[in-house]
Amino acid sequence: MMTKVIGMNEILEKALLYDFYGELLTDHQKYVYEQFLLEDLSLSEIAQNVGISRQGVHDLVKRCGHILESYEEKLHLVKRFISIKNKLRVMEQMLDNYNAKDEKVILEDIRRISQEIIEAL
């Protein structure tokens, strides 16, 4: 299998974009793009599976990436969800580090974060 020159963060970002907007692709685009993104097959392997040229797979994968990115540029939903998830993680950590001595403080912090999340929705 060909090694891809693609960093982990980039893969995660593409996966999030696909998770949010993938249903807006056609069935054919999803079929090909999933092999690239989720099954991690090389372009040549996908080309064989789908019965189109390697260049055809390359173009389709690139186009799908652009389509998903253009939805994010307009709707910013991935960005919004990451922000909410981070706030919730902070809340979880506070609960993990909970100490009975400062329950007042922690409850106030949780309330503040909860309000921030509601405002971010």
Add this chain to the structure above:
Amino acid sequence: MMTKVIGMNEILEKALLYDFYGELLTDHQKYVYEQFLLEDLSLSEIAQNVGISRQGVHDLVKRCGHILESYEEKLHLVKRFISIKNKLRVMEQMLDNYNAKDEKVILEDIRRISQEIIEAL
């Protein structure tokens, strides 16, 4: 102004759909649809403003509604956000009703809700 035969829940639902997916409409569609949805003008008033027929406005508004609904049918993002918002409201209420006697219970409940929200993201 013409009274619209449209319930409050329906308006709220349309407003949420527009809030989430409105940026996927064209500028012209947004211009007309906002007058209908946000400024609450009648079809005749919008027709005068925009310089198209009342029937043209009617068709455009209907078409915009369908476009926004079709995005929701595919992505379910409004449904997901409503679910998260409801969970956060429960959390807020728990904090409002906080009583020092049962801080252990409330913190466990908050942790459970927080995990539910993360899973729903």
